[in-house]
């Protein structure tokens with residue numbers, strides 16, 4: 001792994017540049033685009049152009065997504081624990097991971113579309129439920145499931 005000044009890596013420098021040059025190597029954000037709706041539309045165009053909609057029923061999309069989750073798992077198996085930022089991974093391994101995670105997302109987004117779940121809004125609702133179920137004041141620093149909390 002190539003290290004720059006103060007142990008910064010190529011990935012952490014990329015994240016610094018992404019974050020307006022501020023030196024917070026631990027901070028990471030996504031690009032604002034494409035949105036989930038952009039991804040839905042791009043995949044719809046991809047399948048339309050190939051007349052593949054006939055194969056893309058919800059159950060098939062679910063199986064395809066789970067298959068791609070398996071491919072993500074393959075990249076992590078037998079490695080032992082992997083630290084945040086994947087410091088020991090090669091550029092090629094990182095790119096493979098980016099591909100497999102994208103496959104999972106593409107199928108997830110299309111599955112949600114075919115099930116008529118408005119995914120971005122569903123996430124907002126679900127996160128509101130999560131916050132109610134796990135009040136920060138009550139659960140901070142503990143990973144217990146909500147059923148294990150008394151009062």
Ligand SMILES: Nc1ccn([C@H]2C[C@H](O)[C@@H](COP(=O)(O)OP(=O)(O)OP(=O)(O)O)O2)c(=O)n1
Pocket residue numbers: 047052055071102103106
């Ligand atoms: N019937 C299909 C086949 C592929 N794809 C798209 C969505 C995924 O992003 C990607 C999946 O392609 P592959 O099934 O070829 O899987 P991989 O890209 O993971 O290749 P491999 O299984 O060889 O690693 O292509 C799709 O929408 N519908």
